Amino acid sequence: MAANSSMAVDDSNPVQWRRDAATSRTVRILWSLGAGTFFAAALIIVFWRLYDLARQLGGESIIIAAFGALIVAILVFAFGSNTERRLERVTERLPISAPSGTSLDRALDAALGMLVMAGAIVVLMAIGRYVSTNELLALGAGPFTLLAALTIPLALVALALSSFLRSVGSLDYEERTIYLHDPDQAIDLSVIEDVSIYRVGNAAILSLEYAQPDGRYVKGPRTIAVPPEIATEVQELVAREN
Structure with missing residues (x-):
């Protein structure tokens, strides 16, 4: 049974969930802006170098038109219909294969993130x-240059958060166990003493407090991200155990 199902919980069936860029808006936005920031920085550098070179030759308008066409193409592919077919027609004469499915979705997310962050950086500059x-200002352009530079470390934070909030697993009621995948881990709820829930967007962060039988350290993740309904179920199961 899926985690977002409205059916009553059946203790005989594990509840499965998947949180990734395809199913979670929070993960998708973090990934898009995080990856997009690095592409945006590269795009700005390439544009400025080419523009500076073209200006010496009197061809600035060509560079501006080329990058404008690139932006329009990204928007058409991102928001248009039959994106895969359009991309196949564009790349059919090129020695590369067009991405499809999940790869295409992530590429478009990164491209849109690139446009958003490129716009933000350019505006700040x-x-x-x-x-x-x-x-x-007495400080001149310093504060705005600093904000533009901070987009890079913030992008790393966004990518780290998108990775942390991504999770795939199942909750087995009969075994009182959480099974996580990628990487594979099993959390026995019988050794969990307390559970705290923190909401982050459409995700719930579970903070797990493990028992220490005979003073022994119990291995296992202390913090995991799951759908809110799974978090509530886990908290109730632990409360029953204790």
């Missing part, structure tokens, strides 16, 4: 330049 040119 433009504001900094305007402030510096007009001497509106």
Whole structure:
């Protein structure tokens, strides 16, 4: 039975769940903005180098038009219909295979994240330049340049969070066990003394407090991310055990 099912809980059947970029908006946004930031930084560097070179040759408009066309193409592929078919037609004469399915979805998410973060970085840099040119702040463009630079470490945090919030597993009521996959782990609820739940977007973070029988340390994850309904079920099962 799926975790988001509205049916009554059947203790004889494990409840399965999957939280990834395809099923969780929080994971998807974090992945999109995290990966997109690095692509955005690369895009800005490439654009500026090519623009600077083209300006010396009087061809700035060509570079602007090319990057404008790239942005339009990304938006068309991301929001248009029959995306896979469109991409196949574009790449059929190229020595590469077009991504499809989940790979295509993640690529489009990263591309959209790239556009969003490129826009944010450019706006920050433009504001900094305007402030510096007009001497509106004593610090000049420093604060805005710092904010633009901070997008890189923040992107790493976003990617780490998307990885942490991603989870696949099942809750077995009969065995009183949580089975996690990728990597495979089993959490015996009989050795859990207390459970705390913290909500993060559409996810629930379970903080598990393990018993220490005879003073022995019990191996196992102390914090896991699961759907809210699974978190509630786990908390109730632990309460019954104790």
